[in-house]
Amino acid sequence: MTCSLRRLGAALAAAVLAVCLSLPAMASAPLVRDDYGLFDGDTLSALEADAEEAADGHDCDVYFLTVDSIGDEDQRAYAKNYYRDNDLGSGSDRSGILFMIALGSRKYVTITYGGGVTAFTDYRIEQIEDEVVPMLSDGDYADAAQTYIDLCADTLDFYAENGEPLDYDNDPDGDLGIFGILIVVGIPSLIAAIVCSILYAQMKTAKRKTEADDYIGAGLKLRVQRDHYTHTDRVEVYDPPHEESSSSGGSSVDSDGFGGSSGGSF
Numbered sequence: 001m002t003c004s005l006r007r008l009g010a011a012l013a014a015a016v017l018a019v020c021l022s023l024p025a026m027a028s029a030p031l032v033r034d035d036y037g038l039f040d041g042d043t044l045s046a047l048e049a050d051a052e053e054a055a056d057g058h059d060c061d062v063y064f065l066t067v068d069s070i071g072d073e074d075q076r077a078y079a080k081n082y083y084r085d086n087d088l089g090s091g092s093d094r095s096g097i098l099f100m101i102a103l104g105s106r107k108y109v110t111i112t113y114g115g116g117v118t119a120f121t122d123y124r125i126e127q128i129e130d131e132v133v134p135m136l137s138d139g140d141y142a143d144a145a146q147t148y149i150d151l152c153a154d155t156l157d158f159y160a161e162n163g164e165p166l167d168y169d170n171d172p173d174g175d176l177g178i179f180g181i182l183i184v185v186g187i188p189s190l191i192a193a194i195v196c197s198i199l200y201a202q203m204k205t206a207k208r209k210t211e212a213d214d215y216i217g218a219g220l221k222l223r224v225q226r227d228h229y230t231h232t233d234r235v236e237v238y239d240p241p242h243e244e245s246s247s248s249g250g251s252s253v254d255s256d257g258f259g260g261s262s263g264g265s266f
Contacts, residue, residue, distance in 0.1 A: 031055065032145065036066040036103050043142050047149065054153035058160060060115050061089055061096035062152045064145050069104030075263045078102070079111045080256060089114055099128075099148050101136060101266070108133060109263025117251045117259035119159045120152075123168045125261050128152070136266035167249040 031051035034044055047064065054062045070078040079100045083089070089096040095114030101107070110129060112120050120128075128151045135144035158166045251259045 031061055031063050033063065033065045036068050038066045038103065038141055039145075047142070047145050050146065050149045050153075054149050054156065055090065055096075058119075058156040059090050059095055060119055060156060062149060062156075063088060063096060063098040064148060065098055065100040066141075067100065067102050067104075070102045070107065075100065075102060075105075075107040075109040076111065076258075076260070079109050079260075079263075080258050083111060083113060083258075089116075091115075095119075097152060097260075099132070101141075106265050107263060108136065108266050109261060111258050111260035112251070113258055117253055117257075119156055119165050120259065121165050121167045121249060121251050122259075122261075123171070123249065124155055124166050125259075128155075129261060133264070133266050165251075169249060 030048055032039075032044060032047045039047065051062045051064065065079070065082065067078075067082075079098060082100070083096070083098055088094065088098065091114070093114035095116050097110065097112045097116040097120050099108070099110050108129070110120075110125050112125070128148060131151060132144045132148045135141075135147060155166055162170070164170065253259050
């Protein structure tokens with residue numbers, strides 16, 4: 001009996017030790033990866049909590065990465081290698097989105113992988129970068145990171161609620177609706193009509209001319225009229241074939257399975 005209790009106790013101790021040893025491993029996989037040392041402790045903790053909340057329940061991790069220099073490497077290639085080398089992503093598909101800034105070279109890029117490619121369309125990524133990059137240019141790095149995380153949360157929530165990713169054809173903020181159309185089209189048309197009415201009312205002395213002499217000058221007489229054919233002008237203009245637009249929404253994916261943008265400078 002005593003031997004059995006000892007074995008049970010040893011087994012429980014081993015289980016507790018295994019859990020304790022696993023905690024540092026879990027803690028070493030943050031979503032906000034400030035390798036540059038840009039944020040203070042409180043800011044980093046707040047951003048990490050928001051990133052975890054954004055990803056919670058969506059099986060798609062939301063990463064924000066800061067690094068110093070990427071050397072001569074392209075920012076997209078660097079971010080892809082970082083994603084693979086650090087085994088980032090959620091689930092078996094390693095789904096996620098990563099926004100990286102390289103402070104040394106002032107480069108940025110967004111990459112997606114797995115389910116992140118589907119959830120974040122090219123249209124949405126462009127919207128996110130349009131919001132975040134100006135903040136980076138102004139040096140508002142904490143606000144840029146917070147805005148990025150918030151927009152990612154909204155995007156994932158939209159996907160979960162609607163069963164389809166946010167794109168150009170279903171963006172509620174991009175649709176004016178009937179009321180918006182009336183404002184954009186109706187008001188300028190009304191103003192133009194009022195202006196034209198005022199100008200028309202001022203044209204009291206204008207009269208329509210009915211005789212040719214009224215236009216070519218009084219007293220001008222044409223004694224002889226002849227028409228002589230001289231030549232024909234023919235102008236040829238090359239009209240090259242137009243390529244059909246490939247912008248049909250959705251997400252672009254490269255040969256390595258990554259989506260996202262090509263990045264740029266801030």
